[in-house]
Amino acid sequence: MAAKNHQTGASSGLRLGTVLGAPVILAWSWFLAAIVITILFAPWLNTVRPDLGVWAWFVAFAYAVLLFASVFLHELAHGVAGQFYGLKVAAIELNIWGGFTRFEPQADNPRDKAALTSFVISIVGPIVNIVLALLGWWCLSAVSPTSVPWLLLIAVTFANVALGAINLLPGIPLDGGWALQALMWRLTGSQYLGTIVASWVGRVIAVGFIGWSVITPLLAGERPDPLTVAWMSLIAIMLWFSAGDAATHAKRARKMETYDxxxxxxxxxxxxxxxxxxxxxxxxxxxxxxxxxxxxxxxxxxxxxxxxxxxxxxxxxxxxxxxxxxxxxxxxxxxxxxxxxxxxxxxxxxxxxxxxxxxxxxxxxxxxxxxxxxxxxxxxxxxxxx
CATH class of the missing domain: 3.10.580 (CBS-domain)
Structure with a gap:
């Protein structure tokens, strides 16, 4: 869920409306993500509340919608922060991986200001998820345990904890990675160096996702869950190639800056x-x-x-x-x-x-x-x- 200035554009999908003067796009891939989340969440609901029966599927789908509402607020935070610093939001997209906020390119932005802008824009998204998690935890006391609202709240609360924590990891393409890039850019004066370092950290994190899914159960004396390993591997592949794309873009941007x-x-x-x-x-x-x-x-x-x-x-x-x-x-x-x-x-x-x-x-x-x-x-x- 990163805010990216170099994104080529939102993919095709449903236009949900306009926010901050930019279109909000629900990519077709979101529906695949919603189906997967529903399939994975419904069995847990049936375990906790077997009386729900077929309604567990509707509750599970409601969870998918609430989860992506959290993602939208995450991306909206990127957009609001960008506008505060004078950037124009081009599009907000929700997709299978979460979402992204794309800004219009900006010329003549001083290095110090650009690095600070990038840092703030990157960091506010995960902060919003952490705030949502705290609000969800606070609201739990107002509903009956194991009720449908309680089940949705507990699930969304922990999902926002995960979204916030994972996105704070300091590797591109995660928000924490772009924040690390901005810090190194500010300290060294080289946006290129910041991107290369953060992209390599992103690759390490990608490998770490797979390692975690395999090593953690082995240390507990259990066999790795094939579904967890497959899911973590898919996420790792996305992170690895996204980090590589960022590094390639940085090399081209560096060449462009010195191009005669x-x-x-x-x-x-x-x-x-x-x-x-x-x-x-x-x-x-x-x-x-x-x-x-x-x-x-x-x-x-x-x-x-x-x-x-x-x-x-x-x-x-x-x-x-x-x-x-x-x-x-x-x-x-x-x-x-x-x-x-x-x-x-x-x-x-x-x-x-x-x-x-x-x-x-x-x-x-x-x-x-x-x-x-x-x-x-x-x-x-x-x-x-x-």
Missing amino acids: LSQVIQPAIAATWDADIADTLDFANTLGHAKERTLIVVLDQKGLPYGLVDRHAAAGRLAESLDQVPAGEVARPLAGWIGVPKDITAPHLLESLTHRPKAQFSLVMDENTLVGVIDLQEFFDELLAA
Whole structure:
């Protein structure tokens, strides 16, 4: 149940409404989790209250709903804390693993503030579960023992104790892991180092889940329960791969922070639609060099970027005709594009692209003068390379 800024988005599911200006999504996988919880909880209810009969299944399902209500409050706490620090909640999702809160990316956030924000956002979720557990324990005295409300309260109370305690473990992707990452980020100044350390702790915790399910019963002279081992192994696999994903993302983020955009900026000039292509090519060739010719961006009649000159097509037209050939007649449409200043950094370029996800090119401007073009696919390939 972690709050993640780098989440790609909520998966498909039922939209339950809007909270904090963001959609609340009940993923389809939640129903599988609810079924599993119901199947596991109903037999215990029949043991404690055999008189419930078939109603035990309805009570068990009610427990699943209450459990995920606790998860929702956990995620809501992440969202409220994020908004307090100026972040915008993009989505809250409940799924088979619990849930997550996704925030919109934020640029120009000072390191000290960002680390503190991340720590607070991470820690408030488990704290809410602990508070819910205390409230549940306090309410137990108000209901009759073994009554249906008492059974639901005792189950939800201990579930919140488990949710709070497990999520405080200092390994990514658990909330405690992101809190550890934030602390190391604040102390060392390296978000990357904090993520790598917390992700490795997360892997150790993942192995620990399996070890606990096997070693604990053996020490008690009993055989490990296959269902418990299978369930713990499933959780461990999720934790292991999520920790690995976080480490991979951190490596890419570190590369992005130091990435030199000049590697993918191709020199370019702008030309009007009716500019003579022969003269334009001659001028462009004086600016470029042997390995990387200057690109020519053709403007439409309104002065907006329209396309890139196709040098092969231009050469063919010039060979066929002695007349002047307008640049616009040998231009390929540019498709989606976004204008950026020449001193933009890779992180800020990515931030800009969140608002123009379909852009294929970035036009690099020196104030009002076009000086370069970035093929965004090439940029992404470079950035994601090992």
